[in-house]
Each structure stands twice: as structure tokens, then as C-alpha cells.
Amino acid sequence: MKTIQSDNYPIYFEDSIAELEKFVKAGNYSRSFILTDEHTSIDCLPLIQAQFAGHENFDIIEVNSGEESKTIDFCIGIWKMLIDFEADRKSLLINLGGGVITDMGGFAASTFKRGIDFVHVPTTLLSQVDASVGGKTGIDMDNIKNIIGTFTQPKAVFIADEFLKTLPARQILSGTAEMLKHGLIKDAAYWAALKNSDLSIPSAELIYRSVEIKNEVVIEDPKENGIRKALNFGHTIGHAVETNSLINDKDPLTHGEAIALGMICEAYLSHKKTGLSSDHLTEIVTVINSLYPKYNLAAANYETLCAIMLKDKKNQNGKINCTLLTSIGQCSLDNICTDAELCESLAWYAAL
Amino acid sequence: MKTIQSDNYPIYFEDSIAELEKFVKAGNYSRSFILTDEHTSIDCLPLIQAQFAGHENFDIIEVNSGEESKTIDFCIGIWKMLIDFEADRKSLLINLGGGVITDMGGFAASTFKRGIDFVHVPTTLLSQVDASVGGKTGIDMDNIKNIIGTFTQPKAVFIADEFLKTLPARQILSGTAEMLKHGLIKDAAYWAALKNSDLSIPSAELIYRSVEIKNEVVIEDPKENGIRKALNFGHTIGHAVETNSLINDKDPLTHGEAIALGMICEAYLSHKKTGLSSDHLTEIVTVINSLYPKYNLAAANYETLCAIMLKDKKNQNGKINCTLLTSIGQCSLDNICTDAELCESLAWYAAL
Numbered sequence: 001m002k003t004i005q006s007d008n009y010p011i012y013f014e015d016s017i018a019e020l021e022k023f024v025k026a027g028n029y030s031r032s033f034i035l036t037d038e039h040t041s042i043d044c045l046p047l048i049q050a051q052f053a054g055h056e057n058f059d060i061i062e063v064n065s066g067e068e069s070k071t072i073d074f075c076i077g078i079w080k081m082l083i084d085f086e087a088d089r090k091s092l093l094i095n096l097g098g099g100v101i102t103d104m105g106g107f108a109a110s111t112f113k114r115g116i117d118f119v120h121v122p123t124t125l126l127s128q129v130d131a132s133v134g135g136k137t138g139i140d141m142d143n144i145k146n147i148i149g150t151f152t153q154p155k156a157v158f159i160a161d162e163f164l165k166t167l168p169a170r171q172i173l174s175g176t177a178e179m180l181k182h183g184l185i186k187d188a189a190y191w192a193a194l195k196n197s198d199l200s201i202p203s204a205e206l207i208y209r210s211v212e213i214k215n216e217v218v219i220e221d222p223k224e225n226g227i228r229k230a231l232n233f234g235h236t237i238g239h240a241v242e243t244n245s246l247i248n249d250k251d252p253l254t255h256g257e258a259i260a261l262g263m264i265c266e267a268y269l270s271h272k273k274t275g276l277s278s279d280h281l282t283e284i285v286t287v288i289n290s291l292y293p294k295y296n297l298a299a300a301n302y303e304t305l306c307a308i309m310l311k312d313k314k315n316q317n318g319k320i321n322c323t324l325l326t327s328i329g330q331c332s333l334d335n336i337c338t339d340a341e342l343c344e345s346l347a348w349y350a351a352l
Numbered sequence: 353m354k355t356i357q358s359d360n361y362p363i364y365f366e367d368s369i370a371e372l373e374k375f376v377k378a379g380n381y382s383r384s385f386i387l388t389d390e391h392t393s394i395d396c397l398p399l400i401q402a403q404f405a406g407h408e409n410f411d412i413i414e415v416n417s418g419e420e421s422k423t424i425d426f427c428i429g430i431w432k433m434l435i436d437f438e439a440d441r442k443s444l445l446i447n448l449g450g451g452v453i454t455d456m457g458g459f460a461a462s463t464f465k466r467g468i469d470f471v472h473v474p475t476t477l478l479s480q481v482d483a484s485v486g487g488k489t490g491i492d493m494d495n496i497k498n499i500i501g502t503f504t505q506p507k508a509v510f511i512a513d514e515f516l517k518t519l520p521a522r523q524i525l526s527g528t529a530e531m532l533k534h535g536l537i538k539d540a541a542y543w544a545a546l547k548n549s550d551l552s553i554p555s556a557e558l559i560y561r562s563v564e565i566k567n568e569v570v571i572e573d574p575k576e577n578g579i580r581k582a583l584n585f586g587h588t589i590g591h592a593v594e595t596n597s598l599i600n601d602k603d604p605l606t607h608g609e610a611i612a613l614g615m616i617c618e619a620y621l622s623h624k625k626t627g628l629s630s631d632h633l634t635e636i637v638t639v640i641n642s643l644y645p646k647y648n649l650a651a652a653n654y655e656t657l658c659a660i661m662l663k664d665k666k667n668q669n670g671k672i673n674c675t676l677l678t679s680i681g682q683c684s685l686d687n688i689c690t691d692a693e694l695c696e697s698l699a700w701y702a703a704l
């Protein structure tokens with residue numbers, strides 16, 4: 001599998017940990033820092049340390065795992081550690097973890113001393129096929145996802161499937177949702193290949209293709225003025241459900257579980273509004289429902305969910321904007337949906 | 353005075369408040385916010401409101417004035433206000449104030465929803481001739497100035513000398529220091545003109561020329577890899593003295609007062625290290641000392657000041673890097689200074 005060239009940075013797929021070592025050496029950094037959470041410290045950091053054994057001394061910055069940590073408070077903690085460790089402008093931050101780590105580490109690095117270099121070593125399926133590519137960094141605030149952030153590209157991304165061995169099945173499935181999305185919005189053949197694969201451990205080739213699709217889209221539209229909105233399929237409703245679940249559920253939905261639900265609802269809206277056939281709708285619902293557990297949506301929440309959607313940064317002028325499908329493998333941008341339509345799709349999901 | 357074209361944005365000097373109105377209308381923003389502090393709310397906001405009277409409704413975000421407010425806490429306050437007011441991606445933030453407001457407002461806007469548009473209406477001399485031009489945004493943390501920030505250009509800058517009428521004399525002098533610096537690093541004739549002017553109210557022409565010089569430098573080197581370092585003359589020592597004064601003094605130095613002191617020390621280092629003649633050194637010291645009160649530097653502080661300099665983001669690999677002069681109107685970048693040299697220059701200032 002070839003290295004993918006993104007917007008001025010390489011995405012490695014082979015011998016990635018060795019590539020990371022080469023990168024760090026060639027970069028002549030004054031200091032290198034690794035950002036981890038308590039899981040990646042144990043499950044992933046040793047692989048890095050083994051590669052570098054003896055050659056490099058890293059300072060480790062560890063934060064708590066999970067979306068609840070993707071906040072300005074943890075970000076301040078990262079900045080203060082960098083200050084305490086006397087990081088300078090020629091320092092490097094290596095983000096070793098899932099999307100929480102790559103998003104927050106990217107934000108912290110892109111604003112520390114007005115921007116130091118950072119690279120991503122994504123260790124969840126979700127962060128490999130989605131979060132680590134495209135230059136979006138961010139943290140949550142006031143229960144709004146990614147409301148604070150920058151567009152800043154990493155200097156490189158290192159994808160290694162070794163990391164997936166320790167990843168819990170539920171986290172694998174979380175990433176699968178984004179892979180399914182990539183097929184649905186852009187590549188019917190890829191969707192078919194996914195449908196017919198054992199998705200409990202997606203093959204390296206499937207991961208590669210997903211990154212390729214994401215990369216094609218973001219390179220064409222780095223700042224999300226047009227085609228990049230394709231990637232929002234399932235996310236208008238999915239993000240709202242995820243936010244709501246984070247606030248209210250003891251065991252909240254993963255990002256992918258929420259997006260899976262969002263894709264079902266938005267496929268329904270696609271059928272109603274943008275001509276998705278009922279065969280395609282049925283196929284999408286069947287595949288997704290066979291992979292993800294049903295989530296219990298309380299009708300009382302529909303209004304709350306719509307209010308959350310309105311606060312989402314993708315919506316403007318008080319209008320809720322959805323990316324929908326015209327068929328499997330093709331999408332349509334900028335479909336304004338009314339509260340009534342959104343509620344209807346949620347009710348439809350609930351009644352499935 | 354012509355509009356200056358900077359890095360993709362205009363800097364207006366004539367009818368600037370009317371130009372602001374035109375800009376806001378043409379921009380088709382969904383919402384406009386004005387960031388102020390308690391002084392600019394009273395002294396400056398009415399001029400804006402009079403211009404727009406009846407045509408536009410602004411939401412006002414007010415923060416406390418002064419460098420002590422240039423913190424992540426106030427920045428979070430701004431973000432939360434934007435969230436509460438339901439600012440979307442097509443919102444505009446108008447930064448109405450001195451360098452604290454333009455730096456912090458620029459940072460808040462450049463990171464809100466991964467970047468919304470902002471413009472500067474600088475209301476201090478310092479922010480007109482310096483802070484509002486060049487795309488540096490930032491806040492302080494752990495007593496390190498501008499340690500967190502981005503490089504993001506405003507969409508426009510509106511310079512109006514009406515605002516200077518209410519500015520206290522000490523704040524005028526703070527800005528004068530940067531004007532003197534512009535002459536010293538790049539334009540001997542401008543330095544001579546300043547020397548022979550009444551600087552208690554600098555003329556619009558002098559302000560214009562200062563912006564021109566700053567703009568030339570930053571356009572050539574937006575990210576401070578080379579020539580932009582020229583602007584750091586006086587700032588290595590000046591920033592450290594300013595930081596220390598903010599922590600310890602009841603009535604801390606202004607930025608310009610600290611830079612004035614820094615320029616004297618660094619002129620001394622220039623004489624020792626980069627060939628500044630003793631005539632030029634004497635001339636610089638005489639002009640600066642005639643304008644700024646002597647600051648009482650305790651010898652005990654020299655080491656603390658060097659430690660602060662080491663944390664400054666401009667310094668790398670534990671070395672302190674100064675921009676020095678070779679003559680009035682010409683500078684030399686990247687001069688490593690030892691602690692001993694820096695202490696010597698501080699002692700020399702103290703003994704003047």
C-alpha cells in the first residue's frame with residue numbers, strides 16, 4: 001500500500017512506526033512530546049518506545065481518555081505541560097491515540113507559540129479512517145462538539161494496524177460507521193465490498209480505501225465550503241444524538257454508534273427529499289441495523305435534539321443543513337431540513 | 353492617505369468608521385459582534401454606534417481592560433458569549449480597542465468554529481501602529497506573553513485618529529515606542545522626523561508611515577522566519593521587563609515603556625556586538641530618556657529576567673536571540689546573547 005500524499009503531508013501505511021522514527025530524526029526537533037491517554041499509554045506507547053529504544057527521549061503528556069476530556073481544561077493542561085517542559089518553536093507533538101487525542105493535540109499544537117509541528121499516530125479505527133486526515137482540530141465546549149478549533153494540517157500521519165489489536169470491538173465498530181459513510185457518499189463498489197466483509201476486523205486494504213476517499217474530498221475542499229460537506233452525511237442528526245447521549249446516558253454512545261443512527265435517519269430524509277430509492281433505503285437500514293444495537297430514542301427528546309442541531313457550527317442563519325444521498329455512492333449537499341422533517345426521521349428510526 | 357493593502361486585507365486611514373459601515377454591509381454577515389473593554393465601551397463604541405445609527409444591531413461583548421485580562425479565562429468568556437448569542441460561521445467579530453482586545457479578539461475569532469471573520473478597529477496608538485497589523489493573535493499564560501495564539505489575518509483594519517483624543521498621555525507614549533522602533537530598524541529619515549516632532553500627539557502622517565513600515569516587514573515574512581524578527585528590536589529584554597513588572601509592580605509598566613527600556617539595553621548590546629557607533633547609541637538613549645521615565649531595575653532581578661527571556665517563544669534550544677542595530681535605520685538579526693551580556697546591558701541601563 002502506497003503512501004498517500006495529502007495536503008502537503010504524507011500518510012504512511014507500511015512500516016509506519018519505523019517511518020515515524022525516520023521522520024523524527026530527519027526533523028531535527030529540539031524536543032519531542034507524545035500525547036497519550038491512559039489506554040494508549042499502556043497499549044500503544046510501548047510499540048513506539050520499542051522502535052526508538054535508546055535513541056530518543058520523549059516527554060509524555062497523558063490526559064484522561066474519552067470525549068469528556070476533549071475540553072479547554074485538558075487543553076490548558078497540555079499547554080502548561082509544554083510550558084513546564086520548556087517546549088520551544090522547534091518542538092514536535094506526537095498525538096498517539098484516538099480522535100480525542102488527535103483533535104485536541106492538534107488544537108493544542110496549532111495554537112502553542114502560534115503553532116508548533118505535530119503528527120498523528122491514530123490508534124483507533126475511527127481516527128485512522130477519519131479524524132487524523134483533513135486538518136480539522138478541535139475541542140468541545142458547553143456540550144457543543146468541536147466548537148473551538150483550527151484548520152491545521154499535521155506534518156505527517158502514521159497508520160499502523162498493529163494498534164487495532166488492543167482496541168475493543170465496540171471501538172472498532174465506531175470506526176466502521178465512517179467507512180460505511182465513505183462508501184455511501186462516494187463509492188458504491190466500496191460499500192458493496194464492506195457489506196460483504198467481516199467488519200469485526202476490517203482489512204488493511206479497506207482502511208486504505210477509506211482514507212483515500214476521505215483524502216480526496218478534503219484535498220478538494222480543505223475549509224468545508226463545498227464538497228467536504230459530503231462527509232457530514234449522518235452527522236447532522238448523529239452529532240446531536242451523540243451530544244445528547246454524552247449529557248444524559250450513563251454509558252454514552254460512541255461517535256460511530258451515533259453516526260450509524262444518524263445515517264439511518266438521514267437516509268430516510270434522502271428517500272423523502274432527494275430521491276434515494278426505497279430499495280437503497282432498505283439496504284442501508286438493513287446493513288447498519290445488523291451491525292449496531294438499536295438505541296432507545298425518547299420522543300420527548302426530539303425538540304432538544306433539534307435545538308442542539310441549531311447550535312452545530314455547520315448550520316447558519318438558524319437553518320439546519322443536511323447532506324443527503326441521491327443513491328448509494330452519491331450525495332447531495334445543502335438540503336435545508338425543517339424541524340418537522342427531522343423529528344419525523346427520528347420517529348421513523350424509533351419505530352423501526 | 354491611501355489605503356494600505358496588506359496580506360489580502362485593506363488598512364483604512366480615511367473615513368475609517370464610514371468604511372467599517374460599508375464593509376459590514378457588503379459582507380452580508382448573519383450577525384455582528386463588537387468586542388470592547390470598559391474604556392472603549394464608553395470612549396469609542398458611541399462613535400461606531402453613531403455611524404451605524406439604526407441600521408445595524410450589534411451584540412456587545414465587554415471584557416475587563418488591561419493585560420491582566422489577556423488570558424484564557426477571558427477568552428473562554430468570549431467564546432461562551434458567542435455561543436450564547438448563537439454566533440454562526442457567517443458571523444463577524446469587530447475588535448474595538450487596544451492591543452489586548454485586538455490580540456485576544458483575533459485569537460477567539462480565529463478558533464471559534466474553526467475561524468470566523470474578524471476586523472480590527474484599533475483605538476490605542478500602539479494597536480494602530482503595531483498590534484492590528486501582521487496577523488499575530490494571542491493570549492498570555494503562566495506569565496508568558498502571547499504564548500497561545502495563531503497567525504490569522506483580519507479581514508480589514510480601520511484606523512481612525514478620532515479615537516486617540518480620549519487616550520491618556522501615557523498610552524500615547526506607549527505607542528510611540530513602537531514608532532521609534534520602526535525608525536531605528538528600517539528608516540533613519542523617519543527616526544529623524546520623529547525626533548523632531550511633538551510626540552504627545554503624533555500626526556496622522558507619522559502613524560501612516562509606521563504602519564507602512566510594519567506592513568512591509570510582515571508581508572515579506574508572515575510567519576517570522578526571517579526579516580520579521582527585525583520587529584523584535586527592544587523586545588527580548590523589553591518583554592521580560594514587562595512580564596516581571598506585571599507580576600511585581602503595583603502600577604506596572606505599559607508595553608511601550610518596557611520596550612523603550614529594552615531598546616536602550618539592546619542599543620547598548622548593539623554597540624558592543626554589531627557595530628552601532630557610540631554617537632548613534634548616545635542619540636538613541638537621549639531621545640528615549642527624554643520621553644520615558646526612568647524605571648527602577650533592581651539588580652536582584654537580572655537573573656529572573658534572563659529566565660523569563662528563555663521562556664519567550666522566540667528563543668530556541670536554550671539560547672537567547674536578539675535583533676540588534678548596526679546603525680540607526682539598519683538592523684541585524686539572530687544575535688545570540690549570553691546571560692552575562694544581557695545582565696551587563698541591564699546594569700548599564702540602571703547606571704544611566
Ligand SMILES: NC(=O)c1ccc[n+]([C@@H]2O[C@H](COP(=O)([O-])OP(=O)(O)OC[C@H]3O[C@@H](n4cnc5c(N)ncnc54)[C@H](O)[C@@H]3O)[C@@H](O)[C@H]2O)c1
Nearest residue numbers: 039043065066098099100123124126130131136163166167
Ligand atoms: N478531526 C476530524 O476530522 C474528526 C473526524 C471524526 C471524528 N473526530 C473526533 O474523534 C473523536 C472520536 O474518536 P475515537 O472514537 O477515536 O475516540 P477516543 O480517542 O476517545 O478513543 C476511543 C477509546 O479507545 C481507547 N483507545 C484508543 N486507541 C486504543 C488502542 N489502540 N487500544 C485500546 N484502546 C484504545 C481510548 O483510550 C478511548 O478510551 C470525537 O471527538 C470526534 O469528534 C474528528
Ligand SMILES: NC(=O)c1ccc[n+]([C@@H]2O[C@H](COP(=O)([O-])OP(=O)(O)OC[C@H]3O[C@@H](n4cnc5c(N)ncnc54)[C@H](O)[C@@H]3O)[C@@H](O)[C@H]2O)c1
Nearest residue numbers: 391395417418450451452475476478482483488515518519
Ligand atoms: N499582535 C501584535 O503584533 C502585537 C504587537 C504589539 C503589541 N501587541 C499587544 O498589544 C497589547 C498592548 O496593547 P495596548 O497598549 O493597546 O493595550 P490595551 O489594549 O490594554 O490598551 C491600553 C489601555 O487603553 C484603554 N483604551 C483603549 N483605547 C482607548 C481610547 N481610545 N480612549 C481611552 N482609553 C482607551 C484600554 O482600555 C486600556 O486600559 C499587549 O498585550 C501586546 O502584547 C500585539
Ligand SMILES: [Zn+2]
Nearest residue numbers: 130178255259
Ligand atoms: Zn464522524
Ligand SMILES: [Zn+2]
Nearest residue numbers: 482530607611
Ligand atoms: Zn511591541
